[in-house]
Amino acid sequence: MRNDPIGLMDSGVGGLTVLKEIQRLLPTEKTVYLGDQGRLPYGPRSAAEVTAFTRQIAAYLRQKHHIKLLVIACNTATAAALPTMQAELPIPVVGVISPGARAGVQATRNHQIGVIATAGTVKSDQYRQQILAKDARNTVVSVATPELVTLAEQNDLVSAHAQEVVTQAVAPLKNQGIDTLVLGCTHFPLLRQAIQGAVGSAVHLVNPGTATAAAVTTLLDYWNLANDQSNDQPTAVYYTTGDADRFDRLANQWLNRTPVQAIPVTIQTLERAMQTTEGE
């Protein structure tokens, strides 16, 4: 159990921003990552549909890799499915919203916090609720910026076009007095430079992936699940339901690891994994 991998899932390459933090903090842990690019974007989909996809992916990662802990490295899926997955799975399940909200609360000085996320995450109101639950003095301004997911998936991160799209998308946050901006979609840290350029250097950007990785280390210790074979070669396995070459290009650029070679997996395989679980 302790030497089994940590599983991570996202609709695409966004969750790699969480994986990178986990690999940095926990270099001896094995990881297995699934990007559901064949069904991206999750943002506009209903919570019920996103929950169904999350369930399938969890079933697949458990059957195929016997994961010891699942990180829902997607804010939209966390908003839709975290309590359900925590209730259904016999392993610890970690989402990104609670760690992200806490990091935002810790960072702000003037209690004016901005959140950019997908339509699904904004609609769920989870960030606002969790930020206020941690400190009711805060005011939260949330803006849906789905166009940033498209940029990140196209690996268009630092071009003049990317800067223009990002500047337009975050324009509603101008003159709101925010001193902290939570990047409430795991794709957005890929666009950190353009986002910082658009909101100005005085605004502190929060990547929930950093706090999520810290939460994972605590949970592994608490459940006595940390890998105890320090000489074990850490391995990372990647799957995508989309184009593996496109996935590899971005992942190789983003992660400082040995070459990434994603394994293609079909949506039917994920659906079948879920059906097998139901039949148990």
Ligand code: DGL
């Ligand atoms: N990366 C995902 C998130 O954190 C969502 C992107 C999408 O599929 O819309 O919400």
